[in-house]
Amino acid sequence: MLYCDHTRTEKGKDMQLIPIYSVKLVREKTVKYPTVSNASNVVDFLKNYMKNLDREHFVVVMLDTHHNIIGCNTVHIGTLNATLVHPREVFLTPLLHKAHNIIIAHNHLAECNPSDEDLSITKRLVEAGKILGIQVLDHIIVCNDQYFSFQENGNMT
Numbered sequence: 001m002l003y004c005d006h007t008r009t010e011k012g013k014d015m016q017l018i019p020i021y022s023v024k025l026v027r028e029k030t031v032k033y034p035t036v037s038n039a040s041n042v043v044d045f046l047k048n049y050m051k052n053l054d055r056e057h058f059v060v061v062m063l064d065t066h067h068n069i070i071g072c073n074t075v076h077i078g079t080l081n082a083t084l085v086h087p088r089e090v091f092l093t094p095l096l097h098k099a100h101n102i103i104i105a106h107n108h109l110a111e112c113n114p115s116d117e118d119l120s121i122t123k124r125l126v127e128a129g130k131i132l133g134i135q136v137l138d139h140i141i142v143c144n145d146q147y148f149s150f151q152e153n154g155n156m157t
Contacts, residue, residue: 023096036067042103042140043147045069050107050142056083058106060090062099063137071097085121087128094134102129105140112143114155122150 036042042061049072050057056078062071073093076083083106094102104125106118114122122139129136138151150156 036061036063036069036103036137040147042069042105042138043142043149045072046105046107046140046142046147050105053107054109055079056106056108058083058085058090058104060094061103061105062094062097063101063103065100067101070099085125087125090125091128091132091134095132099134101135101137103138103140104136105142107142110143112141112146112148114139114141114148114150119155122155126156 046059046061049059057074058076058078059072059074061069062073064070071093075089075093076085078084090102090104104122118139118141122136125139126136136156138149138156140150141148
């Protein structure tokens with residue numbers, strides 16, 4: 001059920017009050033970002049960004065046309081071994097930020113091998129990115145001292 005406020009006009013007609021929204025990006029902090037030439041550049045940044053986490057975090061790294069990182073957003077914080085994401089949450093900030101490409105990433109607290117769910121969401125996000133005109137360059141799983149790059153391992157579809 002939708003909730004609507006009503007008010008009477010001068011002529012006695014009901015008029016619906018419609019909320020007017022404004023969407024703004026808020027910069028929480030600023031850190032130095034590297035230029036992305038390969039997965040290890042992003043991994044160095046992500047290891048620092050995601051260190052000491054006790055749950056899985058799913059993040060999107062936004063890039064401009066020259067592969068400079070223009071922002072990073074934590075899309076979802078999950079449980080000890082899972083995080084659920086939907087394309088609308090993943091692409092919201094990149095669309096607002098006018099990102100050209102993105103790299104998605106999440107951390108694993110144990111082994112670095114991708115799960116079936118990781119493979120499935122990667123495929124889904126790549127397809128959504130094609131529709132929106134934002135290429136998903138890689139999906140990186142960050143672990144303690146290692147990482148798994150879907151791009152380096154031929155898993156980007």
